[in-house]
Amino acid sequence: MSRLPGPGPLPPGVAEPYWTATTAPTVPGAGALTSDLTVDVAVVGGGATGLSTAWELIEAGRSVVVLEAGHLAAGSAGRATAQVTALHPLGYAGLARTRGEEAARLCARSMAEAVDRVGEIAAALRADCDLERLPAHAYATGTTRHENLRAEAEAARAAGLAASYTTGTGLPFTITGAVRVEDQAQLHPRRYLLALAHDILARGGRVHENTRVTGLKEGTPCRVTTEHGLVVTAADVVLATHHPVLDRGLLYTRLSTRRELAVAATLPVGDDPGGMYVTREDGGRSVRTAPYDEERRLLIVTGECSAPGDPDVARRFDRLVHWTTERFPRARILHHWTAQDHESADAVPFVGLRRPGAAHAYVATGFGGWGLSGAVMAGRLLTELVVGRTIPSWAGLYDPWRPGRAVRGAPAALRNQVAFGRRFLTDRLRAGRAASETDVPPGGGAVVRVDGRRCAVHRQEDGTVRAVSARCTHLGCLVAFNAVERTWECPCHGSRFAPDGAVLNGPATRPLEIREAPDADDR
Template sequence: MLEGSAQSYWMASSKSPEYPTLTEDVDVDVAVIGGGIAGISTAWELTRAGRPAIVLEADRIVSGVTGFTTGRLSALHPWVFAPLRDSLGAEAARLYARSQQEAVEHAVQIADKLGIQCDVERRPSYLYVEPVERTGDLKAEAAAVREAGLAASFVTETPLPYDVAGAVKLDEQVQFHPRHYLLGLAEDLVRGGGRIYEQTRVVDLVQGRRHRLTTDAGVTVHAREVVIATLFPVFGRALLDFRLVPLRELVIAAPIAEEDDPGAMFITREDNTRSVRTAPYGEGQRLLLITGESFEPGSGETTERHRTLVEWTRRHFKIGDVHYWWAAQDLDTTDKLPYVGRVDDNLYVATGYARSGMSHGIMSGRLLAGLLTGEEQPWTDLYAPRRKHPIREAGPVLKVGLSHLRRRIADQVRVTRMPVAELKPGTGAVVRMRGRVCAIYRDDHGTPHVLSARCPHSGCLVTFNDAERVWECPCHGCRFAADGSVLQGPATAPLSPEYECMNP
C-alpha cells in the first residue's frame, strides 16, 4: 500500500452538481468536446460573448486532467523564454509572456466578478536551480523573462528550507483551487444559456458544412463549429501525432504547520522535476503539495517513484503523514508551445500544455472564443496548430518518431508466456497465449480479467500500472480501467475482451 489516500485533494474537497447525459439528437452552433479547463473556459467565453456553446464530456466535468493538477497559475514557465526568444524572436517571447500573464489576471477577475470562492492567493513564483554551474543559464533565462515584459528578478535566496544556487522570481502570481474555480464557471455558463452534458463520449466526427458528432450512445450532434479540448485530440491526430509527447508526474499532499509554509510557489526541472506549493487546510495548518518524478505513461515503477517523492519531501519539509497522492498527466510539444486554434474549416483544437495547464487553459478559452467571434487575440499565430518551426522541431519530431518505433519493436520482446495462475492478486501482465497478446489482471479475489493488450487508438501494447491498477498505453497516453473501460483518451473505445485467452 502506498502512503496516503489515492485520490486528488481537489477532487476530494469539492462536489459538483450532476449534469445530464445527452439522449437525443441536437443541432447546435458550437460544440466543445471536453470538460476540463480549456473546454469549460472556451464554452464560458463563447456564451458570455453571445454564442452559447454546449460541452460534451465523456465522464464528469473537471474530473480528468484538470482535477489532478497542482493548481499553480503562473506566467513563469520553466525554461521557455530564452529558447523562444532565440528561435522565434523577441516579439514571440513578448506575446507569450503577455498571453500568460493576462490569463492569470483574467482568472482572478472572473473569480471576483462571479463571486467564486476558490482560495485565490497571490504568491511569488520561483524557478530555481541547485547546482552553481546552472546559474549562468538561469541568469540568461531571467534576462529573457524581463525582456519579454515580466517584472522578474534573479535572486540567490528563497523561502525554501534548503539552499538553492539561484532562482528567477516573479511576484503577484496565483495559486487557487482549480475545481472550485471551474465548477463556478460551469454554473455561470449554464445560467448564461450554455449547456453541459456529462457521460457523453464522442466517438466519431465527420467533417462537413455542419460537422456531425456521434456519441457512444448513438446520439448525433450537428454543429457549425467544433472545439476539441481533450488532453490528446481524439480526432485529427495525423496533424499532431509526432508533435505531442505524453508524460505523467506524481503529486503528494501532506499537512504542514502554518509557520513552516514557505509562502510561495517553486519549480525546478532538476531531481526529475520538483514543484512546491501549499493550500489552505484547516486551523493552523496548510496542505503542502509536492509534484515530481516525471515518467512516461506505461513505464512502470510508480510505487518506487512515490516512495522517492515522499522521502525527498520528508528530508526537506516538516510533514507528518501523507494525506493524499495522485498522478497528473500532460503533453509536451516538440517546440514547447501549446497547439491552440483552427486545424480545419470550423474545427479547432487546444492541447499540449507542457505542465503549465492552468494559464494555458485559460489563455486557450480567450484565444478560441476570439477566433469564433471575429476578435482574434494578438498571439493567435504564435499558438496556431498548423504552424511550422522546422529548425526548432526537426530534432524533437524525429526523436518522437524513433521512440514510437522502439516501442513497437520492444512490444515484440516484452510479452511474457507466464501462466495466468502465476499472477498474484492485484497485479497484471501482458501475456502471449494461443497466438494472442492478452492483458490479464487478477483482482484481489483471484479472478482473472482478460482483455486484448492492443490499444484501440493506435495498436500499441498497453502495460499495467501497479500503483493505480490501470492499463496504460505508452504511445499516446491512453489509460484504461482494469475492466478495459476508457479512463483517458485519445482512445474512444475500450480494450476489448480477448476470448482466446480466457480458458488457458
C-alpha cells in the first residue's frame, strides 16, 4: 500500500470553540474529587443538562454533587450554537402526525417554558452571558421544502407557538420560505453555564472536574464509582453525559450520532441578519450572530453534518468556509471547531428513568441539535421526578420507555443497528488503513497491524510515532483518524479519543490501551 496523503491545510482561524476561548478553563472550587462523599443526588456530567439539573435540585433543597470527567461546559455545551428555541425544523407537523396534536402542544409548551426559564435564571444570577431575545427561523432556498415549511408553520402555531410563515428574512440571500417564531433566545453558553456552577458552589453544592465516573450500582442508596476508586453514595443519580454512559437500558441502540462543523467570524454590524436561522439544505446550516464589539458582531455558522470517523473532515470544512464567505463576503473567520449530537430514533429526547424497573437512576439524552433548550427542559423535569413534586404534563412525552416507542422508533432503531453491524464487520476494510506505520505521514493517523495486532498509529509532526489499540473500549468497533482535530473517533457510537488513547467523549469510559510504538529504525 502506498503512503497515505498528509492531513493537508487546516481550516482558517483558531482550532477552539469561541465559547471556551473567551472563558476561564476551570472553575475555582471545582477541583477533582479526592475522597468518598454522601449526597442526596449525584449528577454525572457537567455540561448543559448536568448543570441545569444540579441547579434546579439545589433550588429544590437537595444536596448535590456534579461529577465531570473533563472541564465544566467544555464538551458539547462549549461547542453548541446556543440557540435556545422552541422551533425545531419540520418538527411539529411530524410530531402531530406520529404522536398526535396533543403531543405537539406538550412539546411546544415544554420548550417555550425552557426558553423563558433561561431568561429567568440568567436575570436572577445576573449572568454576563450576552442573552438576546430574537426571532428564530427555519428556512428553505429550494422549491421542494418551502411547502413543508408552510405546513410546519401552521403546525407550530396550532401547537401554541407564536409562529408564522414568511418569505422575507434578514439573510443576505434569497429564500423561498421560512417559519418564524418570535421571542426566542441566544446566549454565550459557557458563560451562562459557569454562572450556574458558581451559584451551585456558593449555595453549598459540590462540583468536581476531572472526575470520570466508571461505575454505578443502583439501590437504596445508589453508589457511583470513579476511575480512581472513590465512591459517591446518593439517594438518586442522574446520568447527564450527552451519550449515556453505563447504559444498562441499551438506549444507545435507539440513538444515532452525528458530527457537525462550526466556524465563528467577525462581521460588520450592518451585515447582521438579525435573528437565528437553520435549514436542512446544503448538508444542514445554522446561522446566528452574537455581540463582539461596537462595530462588529460575531457570526456563527454550523453545518456539514456527517457520521463520526468521516475521512473528509477537511473537505467539509472547506465547503463550510466557502459557503460562509460567499454569503457573507465581509466575514473574517476567527475560530473553527466541531460538535457532536445524538438523536433518538423517533426524534424526541429521552428524559426519565435509566431503564425499566429503575427507581433512583435517571438519564437525559437524544436532544439532536437542540441541546441547550432540551437541557433546560430536562433539568426541570428530572428535578420534579427526583423530588416527587408536581410532574409536568409533558413528562410522558419524553419518557425513555414511553408507550409505543418500539413501534414508532423501530425503523430508525433497526437502521442504527444494521449500520452498527455493518461497521463492526467491515470497518476493518475501510479506507484510511495503512500497510505499515511507515505509510502514516506526519500529522496523520491510520489503523495498521503491528506485531499482528490492529493498532491506531499517529505520527506527530516531528516524526514521533504513537500507537494505541484500534478497538473502541465501548463495543469494540475500530476507530478512525480525524486529521483536522488529531483525534481517534469510533464510527459506531461516537466515542472519541486523544492520540494517547485518553477518552474525550463517551459512551466509552476507558481509554484505548497503549501499544508499543514501532522502533525508530522501522520508520
